[in-house]
Amino acid sequence: MSPASSKETSDRQSIALAINGSGGAGAITAGGMLLKAAARAGLYGLFTRSVGPQIRGGEAAAILRLARMPVDAAADRCDLQIAIDWMNADRFAGELNLGPDSLVVADSDADEAPRVIVDSGARIVTLPIAALAKSIKGGRPNMVALGIAAAVIGLPREALDAEIETTLAGKGVGAITASKAALAAGIDAASEIASAVQLAPAGPAGDKRWIISGNEAAGMGAIRGGVRFVAAYPITPATEILEWMAPALVKAGGSLVQAEDELASINMIIGASYGGVPSLTATSGPGLALMLESLGLAVASEVPIVVVDVMRGGPSTGIPTKSEQSDLNMALHGCHGDAPHIVLAPTSVADCLFTTQWAVHLAEAMQAPAIVLSDQFLGQAKAVIDRPADLAFIANRKIETAPEVGYRRYALTADGVSPMTVPGTPGGQYTADGLEHNPRGTPSTAAGDHSSQLDKRSDKLTGFDYGQHWADIEGEGPLAVITWGSSTGPAREAIGKAREDGLAVKLIALRLLAPSRPEEFAAALEGVERMLVVEQTHSGQFLRHLRAEYGLPRDAAHLCRPGPLNFRAQEILSAIRELQ
Amino acid sequence: MTMDATPMSEALTPRDYKSDIKPVWCPGCGDYSVLGSITTALAELQLQPENVAVVSGIGCSSRIPAYANCYGFHGVHGRSLALGTGLKVARPDLTVLVASGDGDGFSIGGNHFLHACRRNIDLTYIVMDNRVYGMTKGQPSPTTEPDWAESALAPSGTGLRPFHPLVIALASGASFVARAFSGDLLGTAALIAEAIRHEGFSFVEILSPCVTFRPDEREWRNQVHLASVEPTDDPARAARRIMTDDGFNTGVLFSGERPAYSAATSDGPSVDAAYFEKEFEV
Numbered sequence: 117m118s119p120a121s122s123k124e125t126s127d128r129q130s131i132a133l134a135i136n137g138s139g140g141a142g143a144i145t146a147g148g149m150l151l152k153a154a155a156r157a158g159l160y161g162l163f164t165r166s167v168g169p170q171i172r173g174g175e176a177a178a179i180l181r182l183a184r185m186p187v188d189a190a191a192d193r194c195d196l197q198i199a200i201d202w203m204n205a206d207r208f209a210g211e212l213n214l215g216p217d218s219l220v221v222a223d224s225d226a227d228e229a230p231r232v233i234v235d236s237g238a239r240i241v242t243l244p245i246a247a248l249a250k251s252i253k254g255g256r257p258n259m260v261a262l263g264i265a266a267a268v269i270g271l272p273r274e275a276l277d278a279e280i281e282t283t284l285a286g287k288g289v290g291a292i293t294a295s296k297a298a299l300a301a302g303i304d305a306a307s308e309i310a311s312a313v314q315l316a317p318a319g320p321a322g323d324k325r326w327i328i329s330g331n332e333a334a335g336m337g338a339i340r341g342g343v344r345f346v347a348a349y350p351i352t353p354a355t356e357i358l359e360w361m362a363p364a365l366v367k368a369g370g371s372l373v374q375a376e377d378e379l380a381s382i383n384m385i386i387g388a389s390y391g392g393v394p395s396l397t398a399t400s401g402p403g404l405a406l407m408l409e410s411l412g413l414a415v416a417s418e419v420p421i422v423v424v425d426v427m428r429g430g431p432s433t434g435i436p437t438k439s440e441q442s443d444l445n446m447a448l449h450g451c452h453g454d455a456p457h458i459v460l461a462p463t464s465v466a467d468c469l470f471t472t473q474w475a476v477h478l479a480e481a482m483q484a485p486a487i488v489l490s491d492q493f494l495g496q497a498k499a500v501i502d503r504p505a506d507l508a509f510i511a512n513r514k515i516e517t518a519p520e521v522g523y524r525r526y527a528l529t530a531d532g533v534s535p536m537t538v539p540g541t542p543g544g545q546y547t548a549d550g551l552e553h554n555p556r557g558t559p560s561t562a563a564g565d566h567s568s569q570l571d572k573r574s575d576k577l578t579g580f581d582y583g584q585h586w587a588d589i590e591g592e593g594p595l596a597v598i599t600w601g602s603s604t605g606p607a608r609e610a611i612g613k614a615r616e617d618g619l620a621v622k623l624i625a626l627r628l629l630a631p632s633r634p635e636e637f638a639a640a641l642e643g644v645e646r647m648l649v650v651e652q653t654h655s656g657q658f659l660r661h662l663r664a665e666y667g668l669p670r671d672a673a674h675l676c677r678p679g680p681l682n683f684r685a686q687e688i689l690s691a692i693r694e695l696q
Numbered sequence: 697m698t699m700d701a702t703p704m705s706e707a708l709t710p711r712d713y714k715s716d717i718k719p720v721w722c723p724g725c726g727d728y729s730v731l732g733s734i735t736t737a738l739a740e741l742q743l744q745p746e747n748v749a750v751v752s753g754i755g756c757s758s759r760i761p762a763y764a765n766c767y768g769f770h771g772v773h774g775r776s777l778a779l780g781t782g783l784k785v786a787r788p789d790l791t792v793l794v795a796s797g798d799g800d801g802f803s804i805g806g807n808h809f810l811h812a813c814r815r816n817i818d819l820t821y822i823v824m825d826n827r828v829y830g831m832t833k834g835q836p837s838p839t840t841e842p843d844w845a846e847s848a849l850a851p852s853g854t855g856l857r858p859f860h861p862l863v864i865a866l867a868s869g870a871s872f873v874a875r876a877f878s879g880d881l882l883g884t885a886a887l888i889a890e891a892i893r894h895e896g897f898s899f900v901e902i903l904s905p906c907v908t909f910r911p912d913e914r915e916w917r918n919q920v921h922l923a924s925v926e927p928t929d930d931p932a933r934a935a936r937r938i939m940t941d942d943g944f945n946t947g948v949l950f951s952g953e954r955p956a957y958s959a960a961t962s963d964g965p966s967v968d969a970a971y972f973e974k975e976f977e978v
Contacts, residue, residue: 155978326976336976340969345786347778369966371959373785376811380778383771387751387782390769391790395782413772500978539767539783539790542746547761547768558717558762559770 130183131269131315132191134212135261137200139173142258147178148498149283150265153275154182155327155500158318162187162465163498166211167437168204175204179211182269184318186501188464188605192686194218195313196268197238198261199226200245206230210681214238219313221245221264221306223257241309248301254294255301263302270314273303324503330494331356331398333468333504334424335364338396340469341476342511343422344370345395347384349377349403352436353492354426357398378403382410385421389414390548392538394480394511398424401443402433404487408450411485415455415573417548418526418536420479420486420513424472427491429679438680439493441601441652447487448630448661456574458486459630463588463604465499470507471627474585477509482576483533489629491652493602493682519544524555528568532576577631586628586636593620594645595695598672600626600658603650603683610688621692632665646695647672650688654678710735713745715765720756722830726878726904727757730824733878733902734764734793736885741892748791751780753805756831757797757824757904774804777812777821784819785959791892792819799829802838802859809861813868813897817957820891820898823861824878826906826913834909846909861901862938866931866950871896873934873950877920878904883946890948896956903944916944923947 135150137143144165151163161182168174179194181187194212199205199222214220214236222229223245233240243264249255259280266276280295328336335357338346346365348358362372370393375381378399385395399407404425414421427443429435447459458478462471472488479486516523516535525546527534534555537544551559552566560566588604591611599607604625611621624640641647649672651658656676662668675683675691713735721727738748748766752758754773761768767790771779780794801809801823812821827844829835835849838859845853865873872894876884884902891898903920905913919942927948928934934950 152978325978326973327978328976332976336969336972339972345782347782364972366960366962367967367971368969369962371785371961373781373959375778376807379775380781380808380811383775383778384782384785386771387769387779387784388786389782390779391749391783391787393786395786410772410775417769417771503973503977539749539787540746542744545746545765545767547750547770549762549770550772551770 128313128315129185130181130187130191131196131313132181132194133196133198133265133269134177134179134194134208135198135200135258135265136175136177136205136208137258138175138203139170141200142256143176143200143261144178146258146262147180149276149279150262151180151498151500152327153279154271155325156278157271157275159183159315159500160186161500164190164493164496166208168207175207177208177212182315184316186466186499188499189609190606190682190684192684196221196265198264199223200257200261202226202230206232209233213684219268219309219311221268221309243305248305249298252294252297252301254290255298256295259295259298260302260305263299264306266299267303267306268309268311268313273299326501326503327498328465328501329356329496329498330462330465330468330490331426331496332360333465334398334472334488334490334495335360337469337472338422338476339364339368340507341473341509342394342480343396343476344368345385345388345393346372346397347375347381347388348372348397348399349375349381351400351403353428353496354398354400354424356495357424357426378406379410382407382421382423386410386414386419389419389421392515394420394476396422396424396476398426400426400428400436401430401446404443404446405450408446409452411457412451412453412455413550414485415451415457416550416552418483418534418573419548420483422472422475422479422486422488424488424490426495427489435680437492439491439602439652439682440679441491441603442654442657442678443489444629444653444657444661447489454570454574456577456631457484458482458577459489460486460628461489461601461626462494463601463625463627465494465497466501466504468494469504473507474509476511478580480511480513481533482580483513483536484573484577489601491602516544517541525557526553526555526569526572528555528572531579532572582628582633586626586633587640588623588625588627589640590623591615591621592643593622594643595619595692596622596624596641596644596647597650597688597692598624598626598647598662599650600629603652606683606685607650607688609685610692613685613689614692619692629661634666637666648675648691648695649673650675650683650691652677652679652683708739708742710739713738713765715763717762719763720759722908724907725756726826726906727760727824729878729881730757730822730884730902730904731760731763732881733884733888734760734822736882737888737892740885740889743791747789748793749783750793750795751783752776752795753800754831755797755800755829757795758800760795774800775808776800777805777808780819781812781815781817784817793892794819794821796821796823798823798825798827798837798839802861809864810868813865813870813899815957816869816871816896816954818895818897820888820900822888822900822902824902824904825861826904826910828906828909830906830909862899862949863935865899866935866938869954870899871952871954872898872948874900874948875946876900876902877916877946878902879917879920880946887948894951896954919944920946923949927951929953
């Protein structure tokens with residue numbers, strides 16, 4: 117047990133809970149309503165869902181963290197689990213992480229709690245969840261569970277009543293009345309439970325807050341950045357980006373094509389972008405693998421595109437519904453030939469918006485493909501976030517509108533970026549080509565053309581001014597945690613806890629993975645004596661990348677494990693303590 | 697195209713659509729004539745070169761974009777229809793021609809062929825079929841006869857039934873299906889012009905001999921003949937005709953009316969990104 121637990125008696129800064137049940141029990145619905153009600157009450161939060169392998173139905177768990185500050189990591193411990201029933205509930209044990217301080221509320225009429233729950237040492241309390249629901253006409257157990265959750269953590273009833281009215285607005289007065297009654301029954305029943313996990317009342321919510329998933333945020337970032345064409349093939353866990361963007365693009369004056377496969381989707385966006393329209397596709401590892409040949413085409417023909425890879429466990433079909441950071445090697449090195457391109461990764465759910473928007477900007481500015489490495493955890497988690505700031509990063513391609521006679525599409529320029537014409541421009545005709553070519557675009561096997569075009573395509577990326585956004589750098593100290601992507605959230609939380617213990621630790625979370633920024637990285641490491649590299653892979657892809665591109669000391673520590681379980685702050689904190 | 701916005705300029709000729717780049721093709725290749733047919737068709741339609749895009753994949757025939765004075769894209773093997781689809785959806789104002797060969801279009805790109813026909817997207821798909829992989833020096837393609845045994849890769853022939861692109865196109869939903877012969881430059885140009893005018897996915901299969909690896913195909917000029925019947929809009933009749941003819945029947949074999957693909961559009965004016973914030977606000 118962590119030494120911090122002694123002070124965790126009441127007025128907690130954050131709380132972790134789960135509502136689970138069999139298919140149709142409504143656990144996910146209740147979890148979503150709890151998140152929204154908490155957000156209205158001024159809290160931040162993070163909501164993930166865990167489901168069984170069934171296509172539809174089957175057991176499900178809504179896993180939430182509610183907090184007074186933004187949260188981007190799974191909790192170390194689950195404070196409260198409400199089991200509407202015990203159907204396959206042992207499946208969720210690894211994700212929930214119950215302990216002796218945890219409280220489990222189960223239905224009085226249900227079977228005994230599964231062995232793994234009992235063995236956790238959690239306090240198990242039973243309440244007549246199903247019976248209470250049955251006593252109300254139209255009452256449902258998940259609303260009773262919602263009431264129990266609200267009462268135990270101290271969320272005001274009014275916030276939940278308001279949420280019921282919003283969520284069930286389309287279902288009629290009867291459904292609203294029944295749900296409110298079931299909620300009230302749950303609150304009353306739970307009043308008998310002595311709880312040590314009350315959440316401190318939220319401070320006043322300052323700026324506007326959003327509830328958004330990383331996948332929706334990526335879509336929003338794309339729209340903000342100016343993307344107006346998407347072609348894609350459905351794949352878990354990236355599909356929500358497409359489902360959000362399909363109607364949004366139509367409203368924004370763009371369009372989305374559902375392609376026949378990923379080979380088609382990337383070529384469709386290359387065609388659309390060649391036509392002058394900023395374009396994007398979203399996929400996961402298997403889809404990115406199929407796209408890589410054509411990603412090289414975008415490199416060679418200098419057509420800007422953005423490919424969002426929402427990573428899942430691999431290799432092959434792997435674990436489609438769970439997170440991993442193991443597409444890094446493929447994203448960096450998967451292309452044949454020397455094919456410089458941009459690789460970026462968001463560091464939080466909210467940052468999926470910033471990073472995707474930045475990717476659009478960078479791709480368009482440098483006429484090169486950009487890969488955004490999100491992952492299942494970031495993509496499918498819903499978070500309460502501060503409204504992301506408006507950014508100046510929009511598609512701004514160097515366009516030649518009045519080409520001179522003898523227009524040279526791939527002219528060698530100081531920054532490596534050549535003004536491009538778009539079809540329809542008289543006198544600007546050229547053939548974009550995956551064949552090596554001369555400045556005019558004519559295929560060429562000449563050594564001089566090959567080396568000068570390779571230089572051009574490389575220089576335009578390495579010479580670009582990425583500013584401060586290449587990494588999130590926070591704090592100062594002789595110790596540093598170096599990480600990327602969804603490992604950043606738990607690392608940031610661990611560093612916060614380390615500071616409470618008097619350890620000065622710096623966070624360096626890389627957002628720009630390619631091209632490398634050796635000078636900036638060296639500057640960030642000034643004064644750092646020991647470092648810990650954190651990544652969610654089996655083979656240490658990130659550490660190998662850092663060693664190849666940057667001068668890491670031999671004694672750099674490494675916390676590295678594959679999915680499907682996400683890092684927790686406690687795990688990283690332990691590794692930080694070992695650095696000393 | 698509006699002619700009254702600019703002073704009457706001289707009419708465009710086929711030469712105006714040719715670039716100054718010398719083709720890599722062998723002397724006697726049928727693809728020279730196909731290039732001539734394309735430029736003749738574009739001149740007949742008086743399309744401005746900058747408003748036309750020629751998109752291709754990989755292979756001898758796919759070198760064609762650079763030889764035309766239009767916008768061009770020489771992409772990767774087999775994906776030209778996908779690239780052309782993206783371009784046409786994003787830029788419906790352009791005339792998009794997709795050029796391919798029997799290997800590029802029917803083997804590695806076969807899946808895109810089916811789905812482009814299904815979508816009935818308004819572009820013209822020109823496949824120069826020479827029943828051999830020429831660029832890689834003479835291997836059997838999907839349309840090669842099963843007993844063609846001149847390739848080191850299949851010394852006894854493939855023994856495989858040839859792919860039948862016209863009937864596949866018809867079954868998959870293409871709304872214009874024609875067969876042409878490269879040796880008939882003007883006849884092929886007329887078919888391409890008609891294909892471009894047709895609204896929807898227009899498929900023109902051009903028998904284009906490879907005199908280097910399939911010298912036997914020089915005989916094609918004696919075998920081809922104009923279709924003796926009028927084009928039909930009845931797919932069943934067209935299918936029967938295509939399935940039972942001798943493979944050298946040229947002309948428009950099917951021309952149907954089916955709405956061309958169009959991306960969903962909004963009724964109102966386009967909104968900016970701020971519009972979408974409402975759905976996320978707490």
